[in-house]
Amino acid sequence: MSWIAVGLKKDVPPGIVIPSRLADTELAVWCAPSGSYHAWSDRCPHRGMRLSHGFVRGNTLACIYHGWQYNEAGSCDYIPAHPKLTPPDTICVPTYSCTEAGGVIWVSLEATDQPLPELGGRVPVRSVPIALSAENVAAHFGAGSAPTVAVVSDHDTVLALQPCTDTLTMAHVLASPDADPKAVSRWVEDLRATLEGVPA
Amino acid sequence: MNTAIENHWYPVAMISGIDGPRETLLLGKKITLGRKDGTCWVKDATGKALPTVERFGHLWTSPGQPNRDLFTIPEADSPGRRLVDVGSVKVKCSPLRAVENFLDIAHFPFVHTDILGAEPHTEVDRYDVKIREEVDEVWATKVKFYQPQAAKSAAGGITTEYMYRVPAPTCSVLYKTCPPRPGEWDIITLFVQPLTDEWCEVWPWMALYDDESTMSEMVSFQQLIFMQDRSILENQIPRKLPLDPGMEVPTQADMTSVAYRRWLKKIGYTYGAQLVAA
Numbered sequence A: 001m002s003w004i005a006v007g008l009k010k011d012v013p014p015g016i017v018i019p020s021r022l023a024d025t026e027l028a029v030w031c032a033p034s035g036s037y038h039a040w041s042d043r044c045p046h047r048g049m050r051l052s053h054g055f056v057r058g059n060t061l062a063c064i065y066h067g068w069q070y071n072e073a074g075s076c077d078y079i080p081a082h083p084k085l086t087p088p089d090t091i092c093v094p095t096y097s098c099t100e101a102g103g104v105i106w107v108s109l110e111a112t113d114q115p116l117p118e119l120g121g122r123v124p125v126r127s128v129p130i131a132l133s134a135e136n137v138a139a140h141f142g143a144g145s146a147p148t149v150a151v152v153s154d155h156d157t158v159l160a161l162q163p164c165t166d167t168l169t170m171a172h173v174l175a176s177p178d179a180d181p182k183a184v185s186r187w188v189e190d191l192r193a194t195l196e197g198v199p200a
Numbered sequence B: 001m002n003t004a005i006e007n008h009w010y011p012v013a014m015i016s017g018i019d020g021p022r023e024t025l026l027l028g029k030k031i032t033l034g035r036k037d038g039t040c041w042v043k044d045a046t047g048k049a050l051p052t053v054e055r056f057g058h059l060w061t062s063p064g065q066p067n068r069d070l071f072t073i074p075e076a077d078s079p080g081r082r083l084v085d086v087g088s089v090k091v092k093c094s095p096l097r098a099v100e101n102f103l104d105i106a107h108f109p110f111v112h113t114d115i116l117g118a119e120p121h122t123e124v125d126r127y128d129v130k131i132r133e134e135v136d137e138v139w140a141t142k143v144k145f146y147q148p149q150a151a152k153s154a155a156g157g158i159t160t161e162y163m164y165r166v167p168a169p170t171c172s173v174l175y176k177t178c179p180p181r182p183g184e185w186d187i188i189t190l191f192v193q194p195l196t197d198e199w200c201e202v203w204p205w206m207a208l209y210d211d212e213s214t215m216s217e218m219v220s221f222q223q224l225i226f227m228q229d230r231s232i233l234e235n236q237i238p239r240k241l242p243l244d245p246g247m248e249v250p251t252q253a254d255m256t257s258v259a260y261r262r263w264l265k266k267i268g269y270t271y272g273a274q275l276v277a278a
């Protein structure tokens, strides 16, 4: 299993948590004040609340329901209802490998020694939802069966593909720093319309 | 047919809100209800009349044969109380999740911030919980919590004392310190209509001592609280309530919820429950 893009750095600044997903795995993706990124299972072990509705407090992610705080390793280290209690180590959120590179937040659901995708110095432009499976989007560019990154000759772009559901892919678009972002943006809108089969 | 589920009374309408005949769902099945010559009626999908009770401003029915009368709240009859029909809120969650949330005080500072709770007053002291076998109800007593604005009638922060009672699987009654009348209890109930096992209609009802607030002020106060709860209830995974230990992690503050789940299991009430870890 390789690295898959789940969002752009500029959309998740320090102190922010967002929901994301990779196929059946729902994620809470957050950035600590230190700038380190985390991708966790989007479910609080206490009572099942989505952690993506929570808030970043200090270097912890706090659940919105009862305020339990989870440190950057995913272990619960504070339960507000019992301020004097040291929570047992067994209370922890499943975490996934997550890192930021080239302005993109990358996640691997399994331990991996694969290198991060090569972006050739391109920078993020925007993320665009496309109502097709990632395989179908990739097939359009003649790429392999389930690529996470497709290099496209138009505008010298890279599409980092995030499979969300069988009928939804998030395409994170990167282009050369010299490219005109408006032109790239228009191109990707046209691309989406073509792929989805609706007139632009 | 599962009698452990069907032989209970369920709220299906606010009596003052019934005009013409209306369809709704109960335990996933269509029913029709209405009022004729001042008396409410309920029919199932085949047209068969179902039993009815009119109590607490609401219409109650049962798809089975309830083996006991609908519970009562004797305290609510004392003079001077104002009875408040709050209306209803539909929530995409198990009816049991809705009740359990109502039994929970630890969420007040985070979900009802600056109203029912506020940091740093987050600690939940030990309280008493028991399943009262003789009446087959769950009770939590001596529950205390600091509240910035406990009720519409509260002038400032007070430590509120609560008692919770679960007299039926989808109903709960809360007795709570009454700001203008120390020594008396305000009564706030949560009557939950199971539309399906993952969708419910919540009918709060209140019997309060409050001579100051208007009816609409009391209603909007309670509706604000329930809207805040809904944002939680529709985002818990799974939507059903896990009855077996292991899937969620209770602490001492959750003793009421632990007793509620244990009681549901004991009486075989599995509608809206998740029995095996998913």
Ligand code: FES
Residues within 6 Å of the ligand: A044, A045, A046, A047, A048, A049, A063, A064, A065, A066, A067, A068
């Ligand atoms: S569900 Fe997250 S703290 Fe209770």
Ligand SMILES: [Fe+2]
Residues within 6 Å of the ligand: B101, B102, B107, B111, B112, B225, B228, B229
């Ligand atoms: Fe609440």
